[in-house]
Amino acid sequence: MANTNILxxxxxxxxxxxxxxxxGRxxxxxxxxxxxxxxxxxKLFFFPDVLEQKAKGGNQADYVARELIDR
Structure with missing residues (x-):
């Protein structure tokens, strides 16, 4: 009960x-x-969605895995 009173x-x-x-307002x-x-x-103008552009057709996981292995 004391905790609720403090809050x-x-x-x-x-x-x-x-x-x-x-x-202040x-x-x-x-x-x-x-x-x-x-x-x-x-965010809209300077940080485009590079993963969506590079990985066509919803293969983002495959693209990331390929990039990690190839590098």
Missing amino acids: NKVFRFYVDGFHNMTV VLWTVILIKLAVIFLIL
Whole structure:
């Protein structure tokens, strides 16, 4: 029972802190936008799925095994 009370206090502490933020909300918005740019846009344009391009027809396992043996 004491463990639940401590977890409840910690949860309420963070909830109250986020509700009382003014500048922090803008900063969190900027952080989330930057993460979206990094993980979504950069991945689409700069990191193509090379395995899908090299291993045609769903033979990814065979392609990887062949590359490991040949190298």
